[in-house]
Amino acid sequence: MATDPHMVFLGFGKYARSDKIFALEPIRGEDRGEGRRTQVWVDGLGNPIIASRTERTILGDMGQERAAQSYLLDEALELAERLAKAAEAGRVDLGDLGRRARHLLEAATAAGAERPADPAESQPRLL
Incomplete structure (x- = not known):
């Protein structure tokens, strides 16, 4: 069940509004690590935000508990x-x-x- 729009912490002082996040992509391989875990695609931005948190953690903060269990x-x-x-x-x-x-x-x-x-x-x- 989705919640009302709110700010979601992405790590290292980065936030995005929950209703503007439209895709989460885990970073894999050598590109992952040292604060680089997930690409967060936000409506209105041309490039993804690099988050230090996992996609499941971000989903949970967005109110998508089932996906983040x-x-x-x-x-x-x-x-x-x-x-x-x-x-x-x-x-x-x-x-x-x-x-x-x-x-x-x-x-x-x-x-x-x-x-x-x-x-x-x-x-x-x-x-």
Whole structure:
């Protein structure tokens, strides 16, 4: 169910009005990372805005809860992506990785794994 138009946070001080966003495109491959996760196409702009948040997170903020229900999957994928990059660079801290993985598992098994109102404030970064 859509909500009334409101501002949606895209990351790094970027916002767009929810009713003006018409497409979200995940950034893949080598172009993804370091604040580059999603291209956000906004009505009236010729080029997409580069968002540091995932498309599912943005969809949730837009009021599209059904499309954004799998925030835990996003977190798990982000953990896997960060682990792969850290392993390639030879900087894997297994103790820290274990703590973060345990936290993710606890969140997944918590009563229904409800999506918090603002995941950025209530969930620590995984890596």
